[in-house]
Amino acid sequence: MDPCGGPAGNHREGLRVLGVCYLSGMSGTTSDTAGSGLTDADIRKVAKLSRLQIDDAQVGAVRAQLSSILGHIAKLQALPTEGVEPMAHPMKIVNRLGADEPKACMPVEELLKNAPAVEDRFLAVPKVLGDGGGA
Secondary structure (H helix, E strand, C coil): CCEEEEEECCCCCCEEEEEEEEECCCCCCCCCCCCCCHHHCCCCCCCCHHHCCCHHHHHHHHHHHHHHHHHHHHHHHHHHCCCCCCCCHHHHHCCCCCCCCCCCCCCCCCCCCCCCCECCCECCCCCCCCCCCCC
């Protein structure tokens, strides 16, 4: 099978995005695909999955935009990534946290002076559960 789930022996590189198979390196084009490999039905399916309403006049413009995006993704997939470690952020960032050292606690009286509402020696907070209580 090819990368998009087609029959074996299909040597075109495929990319499946939102259930639509985009084939790079398509040789023949038809008027309804405009060389992108995306049909009107593909565009409508992606629009439906994206919860977008597009009319018939917008299908061509959406096809061009989606084809451009898929072409860029195909270029990214062609890059050699062997030996490249996955990263959460493109820049090396180190947390600037100080050492976790125990220190003296704030006196309760000082804390209560800054509180907007106090009941005895406790902070008063709005009720968040119903009368029945429980979590």
